[in-house]
Amino acid sequence: NAGVTQTPKFRVLKTGQSMTLLCAQDMNHEYMYWYRQDPGMGLRLIHYSVGEGTTAKGEVPDGYNVSRLKKQNFLLGLESAAPSQTSVYFCASSWARPSGTDTQYFGPGTRLTVL
């Protein structure tokens, strides 16, 4: 049982390049989330999904797209990377809504630098 995993761990991009971050969970969780973490700003929700085939915008969705084609995977895409997207990205998953019976389990993070 690996929990929540993220690929890749590190990445350096040039402005304008595109990339996809992959999140996978083996806990059969319905809900999945993408956050970014910047110094002094805590975690901010980018997008989330309440089940296979669904996605929704979070607090800071601009510049990102997501897809949830399979229940266990949640992909975060950057179509045209900008330096402002330099951050650490965390994926999380949970059984139910955070205010329900379970909490969010986080992946190990992806450190992205955009030059």
Added chain:
Amino acid sequence: GENVEQHPSTLSVQEGDSAVIKCTYSDSASNYFPWYKQELGKRPQLIIDIRSNVGEKKDQRIAVTLNKTAKHFSLHITETQPEDSAVYFCAAADTGGFKTIFGAGTRLFVKA
């Protein structure tokens, strides 16, 4: 919009002393308040949580209190140890549940 304010941003204590971190939230619909610990270079991990129908919860050396009227909640760590050194985040989730708002974090240093 909704926000969660967390204080202090940095806290340094001597081993064995207590540490208190305070948070306030703005969304009166919030009813779930988790606390996460994040060690350097690691992922955030839940250490304790509290729901709005409870005023206090304790788990060994960690306790959390909630004052819904004042929209305050606090984390108390007693008998601190060097391994408690980390960044601690408070958070508040609304009844819809999908939007968890995190505080900016408190970096705790426990000096041996």
